Amino acid sequence: MSTRSQKWVLAKTMKGSATLTHFRLEEEDLSTDLQDGEVLCEAIYISVDPYMRPYAERSLTVGSMMMAEQIARVLQSKNPRFPVDSLVLANVGWRTLTRVSDMKSLRQLPIMGDVPVSNALGMLGLTGLTAYYGMTHICKPRAGDVVVVTSAGGAVGSVAAQIAKATGCKVIGICGSDEKCHWITHDLGLDAAINYKTDDVTAKLQETAPNGVNCFFDNVGGDSAGAVICHMAVGGRAALCGAISLYSDDIHRPSQGLSIYRAIVAKQLTVQGFNVLNWFSSWHEAYRALYDLVLEGKLRGKELIYEGFDKVPEAFLKLFQGGNLGKIIVKIRD
């Protein structure tokens, strides 16, 4: 027996800005004669995330499938851990149907309670975990610290900012529209917002954080990030989660000018890039902490949901155009 699966593959080398022409839809036959231990699953929701852009450049050849985590439903199973009709987290890429042989690609869904299941890709998924580890393990905020978060209206940034807020910090969010600035201050309760497109970031930091910034959670890189690092207090900690503004740079060549370098030296800063996978063994504790924050009303998210497998590339590109609040997800089917 076999069935047809659809998948999105890289149509040409990823360089510079990602466009629709970088992706091609393909179909393939999938044998449904499962071996012991295998599972056949069907995508319900697919997550799109900024990391896919540099990953595609560094690690994918043309014709390879794009990577992603899905929430999927088990259609057939020869694995008692994943029974038919159960929902799973499947790290299987931009595809509709998947025959999973390598069980490292599947995880059970965390406890969701009344929270909509799609959040297992967002604030209660890798997105939330990324914010959690960067904030708690690298930024290490203490009550009273001044914390700055870039992309504060985005999926990861909004969670990071709320974790800092729950810790008792003064939290300043940087984002790219007045709508986002309004959301993070009025709905999420941040103390101040900076619109990097219309405000002088350095001047606003001097005004809102006159004694400097203790913790910095960054997703963006570029001028805003540089301004924050140069305005940090002695001993400050910066967690670099992404550099969405720099993904068209050549990673192997430094460009001119390293003034943030001098700030790191002079103010004894710790600046650390990180990957949530490094903390895999303790994810369950982090899930629990995030879920508790949700129950306490201290962690809220927004989702922008595209509908249909054909919309995956479009949803992905939206990440780099700005304008979205919270997490972007593609719903494939009910």
Next chain:
Amino acid sequence: MSTRSQKWVLAKTMKGSATLTHFRLEEEDLSTDLQDGEVLCEAIYISVDPYMRPYAERSLTVGSMMMAEQIARVLQSKNPRFPVDSLVLANVGWRTLTRVSDMKSLRQLPIMGDVPVSNALGMLGLTGLTAYYGMTHICKPRAGDVVVVTSAGGAVGSVAAQIAKATGCKVIGICGSDEKCHWITHDLGLDAAINYKTDDVTAKLQETAPNGVNCFFDNVGGDSAGAVICHMAVGGRAALCGAISLYSDDIHRPSQGLSIYRAIVAKQLTVQGFNVLNWFSSWHEAYRALYDLVLEGKLRGKELIYEGFDKVPEAFLKLFQGGNLGKIIVKIRD
């Protein structure tokens, strides 16, 4: 009773490159009627160090005395911890005679054995401690790691490089002359040397560290530092001890281009500025470790000794002109 002391003060605001015109010699009368607990001491050796340049810019007003650590002899004492004729480490600045009231400025000399006493300002002094903490607490090298040190022929860099070598690492030194390259490979036993003035640093790193750099100890900043950071391996650690090439930059403004930023994110690097004062409470252990390395023949240093108090500014400026091997010290008297 009183005596005359000489001191060097800042003659004009420190900006841009330091020059002789930044310093002015002054004399002052010093009462020698000591209070209980006080000490009168006389400089034997004065240390000059790169940190004095940014410190003078940030913290000194015109007319203030330049800061420095000395090895001094106690001439008069009303403090039983520091008897007459004993040698002390005195953090009292660029001056000949000092009446010390604040005992936080005085420390006992560490055990020197057969090692010349001037080394208490060099490899067995703050210079060595700086190298020790940056290397062992931030770079955290493991046997087999690839370690790069800039200013590897300089006072701090040469100690940092030898500590890494004693840990069983492959150590690559970057410096600015063939003489230094020869010294660090032939006399100190480093595995490779890069002359940043004549070599293509990135090409040389690709050749000598094909799998990337695990640990980076930097004193310099600028293009060489950028090249190393962009060539680091995943999970690498960089200790930023100084940024001698950047001391004329404006600390509060980032300049364009932050490609090292993307490297930090993509390779999950930890980049940390530090100050040896943060580890004050454990200095005695670090001294002991360094002294043991000296006894085992694994730590060697060179000194460039200027003679006479009038030579202090000249010795200080030499730090920024390159060309010196090891530590620069001014001998004031026998």
